[in-house]
Amino acid sequence: MKKNVLAMLTASMLAIVLSGCYSTADGRMKAGVPFAKDTIESRYERPVDQILTAARQVLTHNGTLTGDNAVTKTLEAKIDTRTVWVKVDEVEPKISRVQVQVRRKAGGGDVDLASEIDKQIALRLPR
Numbered sequence: 664m665k666k667n668v669l670a671m672l673t674a675s676m677l678a679i680v681l682s683g684c685y686s687t688a689d690g691r692m693k694a695g696v697p698f699a700k701d702t703i704e705s706r707y708e709r710p711v712d713q714i715l716t717a718a719r720q721v722l723t724h725n726g727t728l729t730g731d732n733a734v735t736k737t738l739e740a741k742i743d744t745r746t747v748w749v750k751v752d753e754v755e756p757k758i759s760r761v762q763v764q765v766r767r768k769a770g771g772g773d774v775d776l777a778s779e780i781d782k783q784i785a786l787r788l789p790r
Contacts, residue, residue: 688748689737695770702764703777717787
């Protein structure tokens with residue numbers, strides 16, 4: 664009897680810890696695994712507009728662009744069954760930061776695809 668109660672308590676605690684919400688690059692909250700690594704950050708000595716143009720090209724080449732917010736400078740796309748967010752902001756007058764976040768359909772992070780998208784954005788930047 665005590666083993667059953669302990670097993671049920673352990674299972675319920677595990678379910679609470681593994682389920683939760685995560686924050687997207689555009690500031691919304693979604694259900695998923697909260698502690699999964701899903702974001703790659705890079706900095707470039709380029710204006711924000713050049714990086715956004717390169718990111719749009721990469722996302723439309725790899726999948727479907729589903730959102731483009733000019734105010735917050737975030738892009739959202741679907742690549743296979745994954746959702747990709749790209750956020751670009753200016754850190755210093757000549758340095759811009761790019762954050763690429765990728766989540767699987769079930770809410771888990773996909774840092775490998777985030778790294779690949781980040782690399783493709785860097786290669787599309789004008790020289």
